[in-house]
Amino acid sequence: MQTVKMVVTGPFSAGKTQFIQAVSEIEVVATERKVSSKVERVVKESTTVAMDFGRITVDEDLVLYLFGTPGQKRFDFMWEILSEGMLGFIVLVDSTRPETFREARSILETFRAYAPTPYVVAANKQDLTDAWELDDMRHALRLSGKTKILPCIATDKKQVKAVLLELLYSILEEMESNK
Amino acid sequence: MALRGNLRDFTVTQLLNLINLARKTGTLIVDGPSEQAQVSFREGKLAYARIGQEDNGLAAILHKANKLNANQYRAISERAGKMTDKELGLLLINAGYVTQEDILLNLQIYFADVMRRLFPWVEGLFRFENEILPPDDRINVKLDLENLIIEGSRQLREWEQLQDEIPSLDLALKFTDHPMTHVNLSVEEWRVVKYIDPKNTMKQIASAAKLNDMEIRRIIYGLIQAGLVEMMRPTTAPLQLNPKMFPTQDKQEQRTLINKLIGRIQRL
Numbered sequence: 001m002q003t004v005k006m007v008v009t010g011p012f013s014a015g016k017t018q019f020i021q022a023v024s025e026i027e028v029v030a031t032e033r034k035v036s037s038k039v040e041r042v043v044k045e046s047t048t049v050a051m052d053f054g055r056i057t058v059d060e061d062l063v064l065y066l067f068g069t070p071g072q073k074r075f076d077f078m079w080e081i082l083s084e085g086m087l088g089f090i091v092l093v094d095s096t097r098p099e100t101f102r103e104a105r106s107i108l109e110t111f112r113a114y115a116p117t118p119y120v121v122a123a124n125k126q127d128l129t130d131a132w133e134l135d136d137m138r139h140a141l142r143l144s145g146k147t148k149i150l151p152c153i154a155t156d157k158k159q160v161k162a163v164l165l166e167l168l169y170s171i172l173e174e175m176e177s178n179k
Numbered sequence: 180m181a182l183r184g185n186l187r188d189f190t191v192t193q194l195l196n197l198i199n200l201a202r203k204t205g206t207l208i209v210d211g212p213s214e215q216a217q218v219s220f221r222e223g224k225l226a227y228a229r230i231g232q233e234d235n236g237l238a239a240i241l242h243k244a245n246k247l248n249a250n251q252y253r254a255i256s257e258r259a260g261k262m263t264d265k266e267l268g269l270l271l272i273n274a275g276y277v278t279q280e281d282i283l284l285n286l287q288i289y290f291a292d293v294m295r296r297l298f299p300w301v302e303g304l305f306r307f308e309n310e311i312l313p314p315d316d317r318i319n320v321k322l323d324l325e326n327l328i329i330e331g332s333r334q335l336r337e338w339e340q341l342q343d344e345i346p347s348l349d350l351a352l353k354f355t356d357h358p359m360t361h362v363n364l365s366v367e368e369w370r371v372v373k374y375i376d377p378k379n380t381m382k383q384i385a386s387a388a389k390l391n392d393m394e395i396r397r398i399i400y401g402l403i404q405a406g407l408v409e410m411m412r413p414t415t416a417p418l419q420l421n422p423k424m425f426p427t428q429d430k431q432e433q434r435t436l437i438n439k440l441i442g443r444i445q446r447l
Contacts, residue, residue: 002426002427002436003426004424004425004426004436004440023444023447056443056444056447057443058439058440058442058443059439059443062436062439062440064440064443084423085423085424086424087424087425087437102343102344103343105344106342106343106344106346109345109346109347109350109410110346110347112347112350112412113346113347113349113350116412117424142403142409142410144409144411145356157447161444161445161447164444165441165444165445168437168440168441168444169441171437172434172437172438172441175430175433175434175437
């Protein structure tokens with residue numbers, strides 16, 4: 001059996017667990033704990049402290065694992081471990097919470113430094129009225145013109161699939177350019 | 180029990196706070212990234228400080244503070260010989276070159292500046308030696324630590340913010356496609372700008388420009404905010420797909436694997 005993995009990262013409460021849940025064929029193994037900080041508790045009650053774990057079986061010989069990183073900075077020691085050997089990564093950002101964009105930038109740069117693998121940015125909650133537009137997010141996140149930023153609703157399987165596919169296309173493009 | 184450890188776990192500001200609260204007497208020795216600092220305290224007050232091999236004699240400090248001109252400084256350096264700072268201070272006061280207040284004030288300014296240069300040190304071993312007292316031949320001051328602690332805390336917050344913005348110095352920089360044309364750069368910024376090249380990591384630029392982690396981050400953050408540069412992977416380390424990514428090393432099999440994944444996700 002061959003296994004490959006992708007990592008879904010992003011700030012606290014960006015929607016990483018939901019993103020994985022949308023496409024995983026197994027119930028996502030989420031290691032959640034009650035949020036300790038009052039400020040963070042306003043946003044949501046529990047958070048991922050180790051990782052989320054989802055699976056997509058391709059055939060009897062190949063399985064794709066999806067790992068979600070904990071969003072809170074105090075668990076960033078897990079990030080390097082999770083990034084080891086990944087095919088690529090997705091940075092999920094809540095389009096309605098600009099206060100998390102700086103952290104998203106930081107996470108993105110950290111992962112870029114860990115592993116020179118392809119990545120895409122997914123702008124979650126694009127269905128909400130107060131969601132930032134993609135072009136504005138591109139500037140706020142300081143993404144170059146080459147970096148793919150994609151609209152996303154983490155609970156919508158079709159949109160999550162589109163994000164995963166774009167990452168896979170990016171990997172193929174890299175493989176072609178490294179020929 | 181010896182007070183010793185690593186600055187990663189206990190910052191310079193936290194150490195000052197502890198020394199202040201415990202009214203400690205002794206010398207804090209910090210082995211930083213490239214040099215050693217020695218800071219002495221008496222009953223929780225800063226008495227003396229030295230960083231690296233820098234000349235921190237009274238004549239040098241007064242010369243830097245423009246209290247002694249170049250000729251006076253040269254003459255003292257040649258003739259003072261083995262005279263201690265205390266003896267030299269008395270001589271200068273009696274000769275009417277400086278007052279006692281001038282000497283104490285400029286020593287305080289210099290020692291506080293040494294402390295400020297220590298705040299950005301985030302790596303290095305430290306130890307507090309109760310037995311090592313401020314040197315007898317040097318003029319000691321009695322500087323309260325409270326203001327330095329507040330200043331250090333501010334710098335620490337800035338350091339945390341800069342680390343958030345630029346978490347790794349392993350990336351390179353390049354000029355943006357449409358940089359602003361009328362940007363006034365400081366000397367330090369020019370020192371960094373001249374090394375900007377997609378081949379050079381920020382770490383290499385810092386080393387070439389002799390800047391510490393905080394200084395390089397502060398300058399680069401300013402350049403990014405001004406829309407002048409952006410971070411990128413160094414071109415000397417092109418995007419190499421990590422062999423560990425794939426369960427097979429055969430390129431054709433790797434492509435087949437990715438196509439299989441694409442097909443499977445499309446069918447979900």
